[in-house]
Amino acid sequence: MRQAGSLEKRLGRLRRALAESGLEGAIVAPGPNMRYYTGVSSIMLERPFLLFVKAEDGAHLVAPSLEAGPYRSCPVKLEIHEWTDSEGPGGAFREAARGSIQGGCRGGGVQGEMGSGGEGAVSVS
Numbered sequence: 001m002r003q004a005g006s007l008e009k010r011l012g013r014l015r016r017a018l019a020e021s022g023l024e025g026a027i028v029a030p031g032p033n034m035r036y037y038t039g040v041s042s043i044m045l046e047r048p049f050l051l052f053v054k055a056e057d058g059a060h061l062v063a064p065s066l067e068a069g070p071y072r073s074c075p076v077k078l079e080i081h082e083w084t085d086s087e088g089p090g091g092a093f094r095e096a097a098r099g100s101i102q103g104g105c106r107g108g109g110v111q112g113e114m115g116s117g118g119e120g121a122v123s124v125s
Helices: 004-020 032-038 065-072 090-101
Strands: 025-028 050-054 059-064 079-083
Touching: 004 025, 004 032, 004 050, 025 032, 032 050, 059 065, 059 090, 065 079, 079 090
Parallel strands: 059 079
Antiparallel strands: 025 050, 050 059
């Protein structure tokens, strides 16, 4: 894994670029980009798995429990929202959305429903 300092600098550059562009955050999918920002290698599988990076501060990872292990010891500070196949990802996405909008997103709100199988949508406005 990469040193925490260089990874935090990368996240800092991303946050500055987001703020300069008037964006509130970015969503990063598993693959080279997620490794670049976290130092952890992951691949995109069939289960929802995303990193939410806020422009102001904070990062939230929504990941299946079976994929979340390496991120627990990640050198970057992440709030991890795990989910199991029996629970489905809906609750984890709602937690991450609430954590992502607290004190940061303008006009924010969490709407929508997600079933245990992942159907439906969560809308952050």
